[in-house]
Amino acid sequence: MGVSRNLAVRTLSLAVLLLLGLLGGQAAAADRWSDITDQQWVGDYGVTAGEVETVADGYPDGSFRPYQAVTRGQFAKMAVNGLGLDPVEPDTPTFKDVPRSHLFYQFIEGAYAAGIVGGYDGGLYKPDNLITRQQTNSILGRYLSSVELEVTGVIRGVNGIGYPSLQAWYDAQGWFYLPAFLDQAQVLAAHRPGTAYLIYRDVVKGSGGDRLNPNAPLTRAQAAVMVLRVLAAAGTITVAPPVPTNLATLPPGPAADGRPYVTGKTISGGQVAVYDTFAGATTQVAQGTADSGGNFSVRVPLLAEGR
Secondary structure, three states, rough: OHHHHHHHHHHHHHHHHHHHHHHHHHHHOOEEEOOOOOHHHHHEEEEOHHHHOOOOOOOOOOOOOOEOOHHHHHHHHHHHHOOOOOOOOOOOOOOOOOOOOOOOOHHHHHHHHHHOOOOOOOOOOOOOOOOEEHHHHHHHHHHHHHHHHHOOOOOEEEEHHHOOOOOHHHHOOHHOOOOOOOOOOOOOHHHHHHHHHHHHHOOOOOOOEEEHHHHHEHHHHHHHHHHHHHHHHHHHHOOOOOEEEEEEOOOOOOOOOOOOOOEEEEEOOOOEEEEOOOOOOOOEEEEEOOOOOOOOEEEEEOOOOOO
């Protein structure tokens, strides 16, 4: 009887522990919002619910309403919160239809002060209008390009060419990114630079890979993800490394050695590329890595005759 009693007690304790463990697991796995799971954010959108919460609040009933279309006023709040901009409350409203009493007043004014939103003719913002994808692209494109200009001084295009403004980059190189989409003709001229820039930065990927749907509204989930993608892209923008110094060839040219070394100094661990220009064409012929002191030595391959 004693053995049976002890066994019964141990079994009951195990059952209680298992039950407590299950309840604890359920509490730890509770989703942030009632109408979209935390796993859906990761699986469907590639972001976490915690990241989304830095961009957009839920509703008092515990829902997020991820598929609800976003208004221009709501998106201003998302952009200001998600990008870390300052809300602003000027004494005199910028827009006639956004008085100081408006729910999104400080966010619309903050976005305007940051230079990322504009209005319509007549001094209107139209905060209750659904925001379109191309409008979103312009807002976020302005922000991201302003970060690049502030950090590097230029908008850097392919081949490392720098441009003094987003418009200058678009006129020279940016237009190239739109024709890949079947409906690119629907993108208004005012929204083309921002849209192209976000495509270039891999923020805008298109619907089905070949459409931009520029006039379609944006859902709350899509808007939050767009803001987070832009924030991530902004974090990758760094100052371009300085031009290498103390450049020399070993042996000093001209020399009989067809494979000289190019030496010099740059930043510690910097990647170095050597280019050759011949008949008007420039190609990369060698690359290497600088040591911890920034010194590098890259051997040039045997080049084609006449180079």
